[in-house]
Each structure stands twice: as C-alpha cells, then as structure tokens.
Amino acid sequence: MLACENLWFSYQDVPTLQGLTLDFSRQPVTGLIGANGCGKSTLFMNLSGILRPQKGAVLWQGKPLDYSKRGLLALRQQVTTVFQDPDQQIFYTDIDSDIAFSLRNIGVEEAEIARRVDDALTLVDAQSFRQQPIQCLSHGQKKRVAIAGALVMQAKYLLLDEPTAGLDPAGRAQMMAIIRRIVAQGNHVVISSHDIDLIYEICDAVYVLHHGECLTQGTPGEVFAHRSLVEKAGLTQPWLVKLHSELGLPLCKSEDEFYARMRAMRVKEAS
Numbered sequence: 001m002l003a004c005e006n007l008w009f010s011y012q013d014v015p016t017l018q019g020l021t022l023d024f025s026r027q028p029v030t031g032l033i034g035a036n037g038c039g040k041s042t043l044f045m046n047l048s049g050i051l052r053p054q055k056g057a058v059l060w061q062g063k064p065l066d067y068s069k070r071g072l073l074a075l076r077q078q079v080t081t082v083f084q085d086p087d088q089q090i091f092y093t094d095i096d097s098d099i100a101f102s103l104r105n106i107g108v109e110e111a112e113i114a115r116r117v118d119d120a121l122t123l124v125d126a127q128s129f130r131q132q133p134i135q136c137l138s139h140g141q142k143k144r145v146a147i148a149g150a151l152v153m154q155a156k157y158l159l160l161d162e163p164t165a166g167l168d169p170a171g172r173a174q175m176m177a178i179i180r181r182i183v184a185q186g187n188h189v190v191i192s193s194h195d196i197d198l199i200y201e202i203c204d205a206v207y208v209l210h211h212g213e214c215l216t217q218g219t220p221g222e223v224f225a226h227r228s229l230v231e232k233a234g235l236t237q238p239w240l241v242k243l244h245s246e247l248g249l250p251l252c253k254s255e256d257e258f259y260a261r262m263r264a265m266r267v268k269e270a271s
C-alpha cells in the first residue's frame, strides 16, 4: 500500500503540499493533475522518500515510511520514479549496462540480471534498438529505456512524471500500451501529467491538486464532469468529455469507443 496521510511539506517555510490524504493502492492507475507549480513533483519526491514531510506521513505497506538507509533502499526497490527527462536517469552509454546498474548495486546474480533486463526491454518495445549507444536514441526511445530501468527492479509502484511529454502520436500510443502492460502484470502506476486526454483515458482514479491541496478526486468521469472545478485547477476538460457536455454526444472513455458508438448511432438512424 502506498498512500499519504495529512501530508504537509514546505520549501523554506513556503507551504507547498497542504494536508494531502491520498491513496495510490486503491486503483491500478492513478492520475495526478494540476497546473504548473501545484506540487506534483514535490509529492512524487515525498512518496519516494527523497523529501520528508514536516507534518503527516507517507504510508508504505500501512506504516509510516522508514527513512533509515535500509528503509529507503527497501522502498526504492518497490516504488520507482521515472522522471520526465530521461537524461536525468541514464548514466551509461550502453543500454544493457544502464538497466542492469541498479540490480548489480544490490547484488543480484548475473543470470537473473540478464533475464530481468531482457524481459524489461521486451515490455517497453526496446529490443530493436538494444544494441545502439544511448546517445544515439530518440527522446521517446530514451524514455522507454528509463522505464525499463525501473521495471527491472520489479517495483510494485511506478511513478511516471509526464510519460507522454515530447512524444509523437505513435510514441504516445506506444507509451499507453506499455503502461497497460505494466498494469497487466499486477503493478500500480501513478501518472503525473498535463496530458488530460491521457489521464482521462488510462486512469482509474484521479486526484486534482491546486496550490498543494487536493481540490477533488474520483473516477476520471466524475472528476472531469465538474467543469468549474477543472477550470479552477487551471485545466481543461478532455476532448471526449467536451463532446459529451457541449454537444450531448455519448460519453466515451476512448477515441475508438467514441467512433464505434457514433457509427452504431448512424446505422440505427439510417434503418
């Protein structure tokens, strides 16, 4: 279980997170949204123990986080953050060494490392460029390598900061497929993103932050139906929700579902 309870965090006495009580274990994919500076990255750093709340707690497996070296090491094998900029996370020039680094650090044996690295690269569709030097990869390919680096730890929670930023439509669709595969393996994913359409489509639950407070929460359908709250948080509704609220068209979860429903309606009208 990964959660936070009445969590307060300030940078130099400026309150940045204010009394957050959030639970990331209830649903497979949880979205964290809000305007620039609302505190999403600061929350991720609290959840991974990089920052420590001044009041309240991060709860891991039902208990307040253990900030000892041993406690944090154990946490980071189970809760892994993938930053927005993959260059922050990639240290080696060859992919296999980079991904294996954290496993070698904790003394995993080489045969097991080879197996996990192979599985992780397959899951993120990176086998085709596995032999290329990392500096020759595109931004999207580097992002996938960074995710593979987190997956090899077999973490139960993956915190993804802007997973689709800088990706073209094909890269974005591929990232969504990768997230679904990670979840299908029984893991939890927390996504912080300004990509509202992604959050609407892929998340099971959403928390909306506003000046470090939780403005509202619920399923994507519930959260995005409240246009005034969404706008107060400095966001807009997803396009599928707009079509529903502005034009009265069926509320669909994905583009494919929307087109299928529209085609079915046309067939029904024509008959």
Ligand SMILES: Nc1ncnc2c1ncn2[C@@H]1O[C@H](COP(=O)(O)OP(=O)(O)OP(=O)(O)O)[C@@H](O)[C@H]1O
Pocket: 011, 012, 016, 034, 035, 036, 037, 038, 039, 040, 041, 042, 043
């Ligand atoms: N190291 C720091 N020292 C002081 N203030 C900071 C520091 N890091 C962030 N802040 C401030 O804390 C607030 C929250 O920042 P944070 O980066 O968590 O927001 P965010 O929601 O992730 O923003 P974005 O959407 O732009 O990535 C901002 O007002 C920011 O200026």
